[in-house]
Amino acid sequence: MAEIAEQGNNLRQNRVRESMERFRELPTNKRTLLYVGLAAIAALVIGTALWMREPTWKVLFSNVSDKDGGQITTALQQMNVPYELSPGGTIAVPAEKVYETRLKLASQGLPKASGVGFELMDNQKFGISQFAEQVNYQRSVEGELARTIQALSTVEAARVHLAIPKNSVFLREQQKPTASVVLNLNPGRLIDATQIHGIMNLVSSAVPGLPPRNITIVDQEGNLLSSMGELNQQNQNGLDQRQLTYVKEIEQTYIKRIETILEPIFGKGNARAEVTAELDFAQREQTSENYTPNSPPNAAAIRSQQMHESTEREPIGPGGVPGALSNQPPNAAAAPITLPPGTQAGITANGQAAPDKSSKKDSTVNYEVDRTIQHTKLPVGAIKRVSAAVVVNYKKKVDNNGESKFVPLTQQELGQINNLVKEAMGYNPTRGDTLNVVNAAFADNTARPALEQRAIDFVTENIFDIAKWGLLLLVLLYLIFGIIRPIVREVINPPVPEEEYPDGPAIEGEELTGEEGDEVVDDVELQRREYAANLEAAREIIRNDPRMAAQIIKEWISDE
Known part of the structure; x- marks a missing residue:
């Protein structure tokens, strides 16, 4: 072996x-x-190894002036931080050092193009004139306002100019301050009327006596933006944007109701609904005064009551030698008079004729008027009309051969769906609501699975990197x-x-x-x-x- x-x-x-x-x-x-x-x-x-070790650059500052750019690059060289310069005043540093570098440069007061604030008042010389002090104060206010406006996400840079007139002892010669604001918006960002109105109120509140109408705002293209804020200011409640948001919420609520009740019947994705809602945002107040006629006396409240009673008596007839006048009979009594027993009518107890008697009673009653005063403040955003359109896919049916196919709904089924949708949306014919239900075959556009869609998105976003690595x-x-x-x-x-x-x-x-x-x-x-x-x-x-x-x-x- x-x-x-x-x-x-x-x-x-x-x-x-x-x-x-x-x-x-x-x-x-x-x-x-x-x-x-x-x-x-x-x-x-x-x-490839060196390419992978190359740092990922991230923007440190953009739109930097030449003066600030020179100071920033000098400071970066002293800190041994690599940097790249791009057209447009853009300075980039490695991504892992961008935040640390910003803090270090901020401690050195860089960049300085953002303007000065109230720190300008810290180093005033002794014996400075009142005019110079006023100018420094105005510059400080302008710088602080510019910094505050730059804090907005849509604003990249801002400059503020104030024109503050001198105070006059004469009322007719007093003038209001004015202000001009220049906004440099971030690329691809737009500023709406609400934000413009907010900037106008911000500047107006920072300067005494400055009304919002005396503020002019323009962007880097020279477009006048303050007119948008004035139009928004005319609406006291500022409901323009809120109205749109509220209408969308109402419509989405109706759509969700309709689709939620139809999905268990036809399956997910086989029923679609669109709703248009008309809302009344007018502010109305209504006062009405109603009177109840001919109220019963016992049912009405007595406001005042006045009673007057008077009694008058005739004097006793003359006595003495009877004559023609004394032999006249007495006048007839207005009412039966009960005399004491043994006394004749018209003869008093002492044998004389009784005097005539008259009484008078007056009664005045004033009742309260039965009236109702009603003050109603109608709600804002009431629904005036709702229009809904619903489209339903064909239903799936299996034939005798075991094959499935889609067939349209019957008229009875469409009627049931119509009634069901009416109940779900709160159909009200009095206010003019409309509903249209259509049965149609949906296009066979099967949605991609979520994993496949994420893969497609990843390839689309990184197509250039994938191409470089693939070629390599x-x-x-x-x-x-x-x-x-x-x-x-x-x-x-x-x-x-x-x-x-x-x-x-x-x-x-x-x-x-x-x-x-x-x-x-x-x-x-x-x-x-x-x-x-x-x-x-x-x-x-x-x-x-x-x-x-x-x-x-x-x-x-x-x-x-």
Whole structure:
């Protein structure tokens, strides 16, 4: 066994020596091509490693003036921070150092183009004039306002100019301050009327006596923006944007109601709804006064009551000598009078005629007027009208052959769906609501799975990086399998004579040498060559020591 192992080692050493000899016998052009291929592979590997180690640059500052840019680059050189300059005043540094570098530059007061604030008032000289002090104060206010406006996400830079007139003792000569604001918006960002209105109120609140209408705002293109804020200011409640948002919320609520009730019947994605809602955002207040006519006396409340009663009596008739006047009979009584017993009518107890008596009663009652005063404030955003459109896919039906197909709904089914949607949306014909339900076949646009969609999005976003790495990989594979591998195989696996194959004739093309020997040999050919080499080694061992070979064969047979 030891001799067999030794002979195997000798055989491998011989094959290595033969390979080295065949390599030296290669033509010069093949050896040069091999060297160039190996050098190209090494260069690609080293270049890829350096490329991957290259830092990812991130913007440190943009739109920097030349003066500030020079100071920033000088500070970066002193801090040993690599940087890149791009057109437009953009300075980029490695991504892992951007925040640390900003803090260090901010401690040095860079960049300075953002303007000065109230720190300008900290270093005033003693004995400064009142005019200079007023100018410094105005500059400080302008700088602070600019910094505050720059804090908005849509604003990249801002400049504020204030025109503050001198105070006058005469009321007619007093003037209001004015202000001008220049906004440099971020690329691709828009500013809406609400934000403009907020900037106008911000500047107005920071300067005493400055009304919002005296503020002019323009962008970097010279477009007047303050007119948008004035239009928004005319709406006292600022409901423009809120109205749109509220209408969308109402419509989405109706859509969700309709689709939620139809999805269990037709399946997800087989029913679609769109709703248009008309809302009334007018502010109305209503006052009404109602009177109840002819209320019963006992049901009405008494406001005031006045009673007056009066009684009058005639004087007793004259006495003395009877005459024509005294013999007249008394007047008839208005009501029966009950006299004491033994007394005649018209005769008093003492024998005289009773005087005449009259009484008068007046009663005045004033009742409260039964009226109702009602003050109603109508709600803002009441729904005036709702229009809904619903489209439903054909239903799936399985025929007698077991095949599924889509068929339209019947009129009865459409009527049921129509009634169902009306109940879901709160259909009110009084306010003019409309509903249209249509049954149609949906296009077969099957949505992609989420994983597949994410993969497509990833490829779309990184198409250039994928193309670069793919091209690099193709070049590397060509160098390895198109140049290096054929030459190496020609050196390691020499052509085998035809008589060494035990199974038949030699494979076509195995005798090719020189420039024709760079053809790729398949796996079957490699196995047959290895088998031939092993067979030649076994034959050589049998020729040198037949007894040992016979002993080895006996051991193999006994093991089986």
